Amino acid sequence: GQQLNQNPQSMFIQEGEDVSMNCTSSSIFNTWLWYKQDPGEGPVLLIALYKAGELTSNGRLTAQFGITRKDSFLNISASIPSDVGIYFCAGQLRAGGTSYGKLTFGQGTILTVHP
């Protein structure tokens, strides 16, 4: 099935460093979401973006909805050991009304933080 192109696939960083990852698509979305998944658990919603150009923060996390509506970016500042996990972007195309809004996911970015 279709998946978004998420980069990088993995990152190894030192505690305290900033992290950037991105997600691109060949088609537009009108919602972008970022999730974090720990081993053996379901994805946890971090940030949701609803408008092209929107910049939204959640603590040390900042995400942006690309102007073209085909990409999104996630930044984590001053990383800490508990940031370790797999980060997924997901795009959603809502046709209005109660039309279903399936999520299309990227392949994930595996983040490792060295103390």
Next chain:
Amino acid sequence: ETGVTQSPTHLIKTRGQQVTLRCSSQSGHNTVSWYQQALGQGPQFIFQYYREEENGRGNFPPRFSGLQFPNYSSELNVNALELDDSALYLCASSTAASGSPHEQYFGPGTRLTVT
């Protein structure tokens, strides 16, 4: 914690058998979506249920079917299990209303192993 629960946590089945997975949605949510997550991949959309009817389907064969009950809980049924059906099955709940965002909140998943 999202309030979305799934059962069972783990399941081992033999090829050709049938399986039923269950999901209870978050309080106040009326829509349930099911996803399949193979190892090392992002979740893939199976289908969504709204008002007890299937409201969108991904690229999965008819042997994947579901139900939604009046209390918005849901079941995923898979018939004639194949080895490739081994995966983490995730349920996500959301609220579908005209013009509202479809933020989806995931349960912990059911790990299905087919031998």
